[in-house]
Each structure stands twice: as C-alpha cells, then as structure tokens.
Amino acid sequence: MTTPTEILIVWCNCPDQTTATALASGLVKEKLAACVNVLPAVQSIYHWEDRLESANEVPLMIKTSVTAYPKLEGWLQTHHPYTIPEIIALPVTYGLPSYLAWVQAETIETKA
Template sequence: MNDKDGFCALLVMTTVPDEASAQKLAHALVERRLAACVHLLPSIRAVYRWQDAIEEATEVAVHIKSVQARYAELEIAIRELHPYDVPEIVAVPIVAGSRDYLEWLKKQVAGGTDIQE
C-alpha cells in the first residue's frame, strides 16, 4: 500500500529446495528486520527450464512481507542466504490491506522507527 509518506508494502516471493533452507532464510530476514513476516508454503511442484532441459522439483514457497525502502537490502540478503545459483526473487506491491496490519508491518521492518522512501 502506498501512502502520502511514500510507504510501499511489498510481497516478495522466492522458492527454496527444502524446509531447512526456508526456515534459515525466514529467521534471518525477520531477525535483520528486512521482513515483518515470512510464510513458508511447503511441498509445491515446480516445472522449469534450466540449462536447456525441462526440470521438475519439489520446493518450499517463501512469501516475505517487507517494504520498498528495504528492498535492495532484502534482495542482497536473499542472494547471500539462498542455495540456488539463480534464485527466484519477485516483488509485487501490496496495493490494499488492513491499515492495522500494514502499520504493524511498517514498524517491524523499520525497527520501530519511521521509514522514508
């Protein structure tokens, strides 16, 4: 959600190969205040092309709630912690949501301080 102060909430998505990788990533992002909340959705199937072959794998989907102002740091952290050579990192703006939840999200990622875009 964008507001008059330039705040923009994001849903950032990635996938990892297993629950242990997902747990490690989620905890690190929340501890670093790059994410307010991370949802882990286990046992999804992915079909994709990699190095000229069609591959299929079981993965864990990771949904990260963050803010635009921290996106660059968040992407660096995901790349640092991610086990894949080319991790999926896709961010979409949250265009609407509960005001109370979005205020909570903003405070968690800001570490209790105001975020300026």
C-alpha cells in the same frame, strides 16, 4: 477505502524445508521482513541449462516494505543456495491499515 501502500509481498522458492526455515528466520531477525510464511511444498517445472526440470520446492511469502526491499534482495542472493534464486516482489495495493503499519514498523532500519 484505504490508500495505496508501500508494502511488498516477496515470493521466493527454496530447495527444502530446512533452507526455507533458515532463510525466513534470518530475514525476520535482520528486520528485512516483518513476517515470512513458509508454505507447503510445491512442484516446480522449468527450463534450466537447456533441460526440462522438475523439483519440489518450499515457497516463502515474505512481507516487507519498499524501503527494506533492496537489502532484502541482496541478503537473499547472498544466503540462498540457488545460483539464481526466484525473488519476485509484488506491491500490496490495499490492506488493513494497522497491519500495513506493523509491517512498515517492523522493517524500519534502526540506528546503531
């Protein structure tokens, strides 16, 4: 059995494919995420400003480390077009050790 990890899956919905691709690329380029899956569009139904809303959105499934998460969250808040973007982090309890080590290595802050 493997041991618990310090890896997170972060979920973030985007208004369209162009935004999703730009955010995914930026997160990986900045080493805030090891990998981002841009998933097929989904329909979201929610309350916003006292109205029932429906929108097609493009979800991101972001793989990162616990240590990179605070900067990832700040970066997403700055670059995301929504006033309040959906940013939800879920812990990865177990996984293939070599994959988890890769995620950790890809999100290590490098010294300038």
